[in-house]
Amino acid sequence: MLRAESIFVRVATLLLFLLAVGLAAETRRVVVYAPKTNYQLDILVRDGVDYLGLTDLLEPLGHVESRLEDNKLKLSFNGGEAEFQDGKRQYRVRANARLDLAANFLLVNGRGYVPVVSVTQLLSRIAVQPAEFHDGSCRLFIGSTKISYSAELRHDPSRLVLSFPAPVKPSTLVEKGRVHLLFHREPVVSSGADKVSYGDSFLLSTSFAEIPGGAEFIATVQQPATVSIGDGGRTVIISPATQPPSAPGTVPAPTASPAAQPHSPVPRPRPFVILDAAHGGSETGSVFSPTLIEKEINLMLARQLQKELESRGISVVLTRVADNPLTGDQRAIAANTSHSSLYIAIHSSASGHGVRVYTSMVPALQPRQTRRSFLPWELAQSPHLDQSRIAASAIAAECAYRGLPVRSSAAPLRPLNNVTIAAVAVEVAPLGASADELAAPEFQQRIAATLATSIASLRGKLGAAQ
Amino acid sequence: MISRKLQYVIAALTVAIFVLCFYLVHLKRKAESMGDEPVPQAMTAPISGPAEEITLYVANDEDASLLPVSVSSAMPLDPGERGRIVIHTLITRYLRNDSPHPLGAGADVHDVYLLDPASAVVNLNAAFADSHRSGVEVEQLTVFSIVRTLKAQFPGLSRVRFLIEGKTRETLAGHIDISGWLDVAMVADASGELK
């Protein structure tokens, strides 16, 4: 008995130790923001000094050639020369300028390593690029890549408006009394004062801090709050949840803990339609030519349609207003929480001509099921299929009336199955032989006007999301 | 002090734990790389038999139609092999220069498995999916054309599933969802709406 226990203790201790070693060995990284690219580099620790691989650092920035001679590494970068020696701090750049690293240069398996803290000096000399290293977040900014924001408290109703010079997409977490914005993708840095007191009835104070690999903005609030992102990601608004919060034409930013937001007693203004420009980011959709990509055409069409709808007094939200990727589930959740009555996904294609309208290929609701029955995610559209077909016929009818070739059918196409309002997808193809027509303003205007007229005819005919 | 015997036991146990961990990771990877349906082994079957009339549902991009075309082909007796030959014949037609619905070079079908008279799994090659044009309609025509051609061959068929090189894929080429079973009756209804 005792023997068995002792075996267990020893085995458990060994496994715990291995786990601890595994965790301790987790590599730290430096996030590099360069003018044309962002990348991450693993930190190598030697004698308590953090090092970065020299070629890994320079390769994404330009043309690097290196050669080893004994214990010397000769490097040429974009035409300039530098020479390092293993175990020596001094290095030579271009004509005989001699400089010192913060610690000895390292050669490991034929690869050169330089101390992280010397990287900025090195870049300014070798790459002739100003660079800045932020120790707290392990972020390296090369050139003028930093994004600093401005914060302004506006009144009636009280809301904090954060403006950014470039689009941002923070992860947001709303909890009682605090709103967190986490910037892990964009090089957001402090705008000066890191802690600001407002003493407003809504907003008490804000703070900004760099965290490993990114930055965090925290607003301390005295009322339930909500976050919305507008102007293509350039504006982030933190406002009381009981006030109309959205920047025009955007969906509320998805929060990490929706359950943490108290129920708001005053309803938000309800958009009638949510437009979803399909694809985005690395998921490009169809590539018609090097300069004509489906994801971009879809967004242009969605914007044009938004304009046409708004000119008819119909309120619209968009799932994306920039070139960012969204999963099918994210699109469905945006539709299902938008309180809209109609979801329209927009695709474009170089094949065939005119407009195709698709509804979900989900089985219709069985007689024994009711609208209130619990349905799996894959069948979420079932109770709304009739309404989706009404919408599809309205769109097809208007296209036919205006002389546009049109077809409608059911298709297994995400995220239609998962949407809990009337949902259709539209695929637009050129009328003539060339795909270039897809980007032509007259063509887009004609399609958008047709769709807008048919959508307007659906007002009062479709129910909203529950 | 711990006896030598006990040390052997500990060493053996530790090794066993590691071996099991690796095996578990291996099993998990294997499970992820396979679809959630078991893929039966291809059965040996006669390569050819007497010539028969078979029906292909041929897609046409110009009008998005899906029209039945009769062709004659030597057909084996094994159902899976019959399925593979009709789909291979269909794909060959799409690869011709005058194809009304072109597929990318090298597209082909590896196997068709009939799990039971109502369920078929079509295992296509990587070139089929990788070189497929991206678009809702073009992908829909391809998928519907295969499903309807199989239905014509196996009247009792009620569902079809696609694998690419034996693995489940989310979409054929960015649009049409091929991650699960497709209901043959719904495909027939929807392709009726097409034309």
Ligand SMILES: [Zn+2]
């Ligand atoms: Zn698309």
